[in-house]
Amino acid sequence: MPADVTTSPAREEHRVAGLPEPLSHYTDAVRWRDLLFVSGCVGMGPDGQVPPGDVTAQARLAHENLGAVLHAAGTDFAHVLKVTVFLRSAGDRGAVNEVRKEFFGAAKPASTLIEVSALALDDLLVEIEAVAGIPS
């Protein structure tokens, strides 16, 4: 039986204006109390375009998208607890790390990085999901 999305005031879905439309039945982030679970963010611009073959540009877009979700939920990069980075090529991690430093500054999240055989779209090179705390 389908769940009623309004059953708990602790649970809040976030669909962020300006971000690419979710590709299937999910939303950009879901808050549970003061924890925010952010869907995998990819290198797709507001126009839905992916810069093919440019992992740095994709990583920057993915972090911009992540930042937009965090901001919409009332938090920021300094409150990210954990990221999971999925790369088509593990050799791209250096390039992604440079972008991560730009966005996270002094804050360092817990992190896992893996190489996968495919992402949701052929041109995608990087996907980043996150769990964040929401400051009270």
Next chain:
Amino acid sequence: MTVLRAERSNPAGAPPALRPYYANAVRVTAGDLLFISGQVAWDADGDVVGRDDPVRQAEQVFANIGCILAAHGATFDDVVKVTVYVTDLSWFDELSRIRNERFSASPPSSTIVQVAALVDPALLIEVEAIAAI
């Protein structure tokens, strides 16, 4: 007396856990959350332990996780979720033995997947964890 911080659940109607070292669900009822980055078979100097030896690598991974847990006053009993990434699932039974030694008393919820590669081609397993302390 141990304070109950997490309730394990293997409800009827869902397929039972395949192994005793994990539970279908864990409900956290109290405690602070600790998010542990994916741990790989690096020693304290960052050198790979157990090249071409997945069992040795898994032992190092769990030693690293144990070290991080201990630094936060926690043990394997406090782990509520693990995600296990392996480059090859063919040694699942040996990995199960290692996990059983650490988690059978207080099994976390668990996901395991085979991935195309880890951050260094020499690495065969990575494990991340969430603990409720």
